[in-house]
Amino acid sequence: MDLITTSAELASVCARLARHPVITVDTEFLRETTYYPLLCVIQLASPDEAVVVDALAEGIDLKPFFALMSNENVLKVFHAARQDIEIIWHQAGLIPHPVFDTQVAAMVLGHGDSIAYDALVERITGHRPDKTHRFTDWSRRPLTAEQLEYAVADVTHLRDVFAALDADLRKRGRSDWVSEEMEVLTSPKTYDFHPERAWERLKSRVRKPKDLAVLMEVAAWREQEAQSRNIPRSRVLKDDAVGDIAIHAPSSPERLGALRSLPKGFERSQWGADIVAAVQRGLARDLRSLPRIEKPRNNSNGAATVELLKVLLRMTSERHAVASKVIATVDDLERIVADDGADVGALHGWRRELFGEAALALKHGRLALAIEKGSVVRVERT
DSSP states (O other): OEEEOSHHHHHHHHHHHTTSSEEEEEEEEEOTTOSSOEEEEEEEEOSSOEEEEETTSTTOOOHHHHHHHTOTTSEEEESSOHHHHHHHHHHHSOOOOSEEEHHHHHHHTTSOTTOOHHHHHHHHHOOOOOOTTTTOOTTSSSOOHHHHHHHHHHHHHHHHHHHHHHHHHHHHTOHHHHHHHHHHHTOGGGGOOOGGGGGGGOOOOOOSHHHHHHHHHHHHHHHHHHHHHTOOHHHHOOHHHHHHHHHHOOOSHHHHHTOTTSOTTGGGSHHHHHHHHHHHHHHHSOGGGSOOOOOOOOOHHHHHHHHHHHHHHHHHHHHHTOOHHHHOOHHHHHHHHHOTTOOOGGGSHHHIIIIIHHHHHHHTTSEEEEEETTEEEEEEOO
16 A cells, blocks of 8 residues: 555556556545535545545645546446545546445445445444444544555455455346445436535425525525635525525514524624525515426325335335335435326436335335235236
8 A cells, every 4th residue: 555645656556447447435534614515635546556635645646546537448436425426526627437426336236315325334244343443533644554554445345345345246246236325326416516506405495485485595605605615605604594484584684583493693694694684685586487386295195105116115115125215315205206207216217116106106106015924915907
């Protein structure tokens, strides 16, 4: 294992790695106090070698690494790749491709929902990874020998995990399932954090078009402020406060100051003035141009149908040894109950074949669930 600290060393190792059809990749970063994650360490491995790259080394140019990430002839294997890809997207404006996410593959193969790396390594290889440095400060220098050993283990064990999962996927004929997931994981839309779409990330369930208009403007303002100052969104305004503002639409500092979700005196700050301006912009929007608000799906019959779909989902998960989370979410089930044509993952591709068609059949009475010899079974109805 080598520690790479210069541009020349990085270029050389990336040239060697590019000769292999498969490499494993991991990153260590910090983002607790920033909007954008700070890339601190990069780990890379091929069957022949493993290296740790000091991404904070003075003068190091990471272009060879980014070029390797976009090399179409090299499959990049990550575990829980989304944040790693987000970092590369932010720093270099590119998304690694092609990629393979062992966490996704593990879910497709029935290893549970979002299984952690150390648990997957132990289950497949029998080795128990050291967790000592999981929460270490990777921005501090110099890096210790123990940190380097921990870091490189993330990509050396990953080689064995990938080999085992890939073989199992091929054996079960599920390689295409993972490929579909990788298309979503490597889509620029997945990492598109434009302020005008920030409201989509919030769980606030607004009920009126006016509320939505204000929510969109306040969420966009918060996103812009967090980005420009490079601080977490919650440092600007917490999610519950954004929702509170959307519902009450305080169009003056006095009304803003009456909200209990904001600190006392907040309305007198520059941020207070900015929020009032955002609220006023929201109230001035043409409500006809806003996205349609889905009606609440809380009627008793709909809720009962969702519960039946949950049972069907669990049956499907157990029968096919696929993590239920990767097949459908509760939100997917609620949307299926509300709309046969809902644009959810459970009604597309392999998920529809595995679960979606049966879910629609159950919803419309063409399929029933019954208990037979102590087990829940599917009963086709004509």
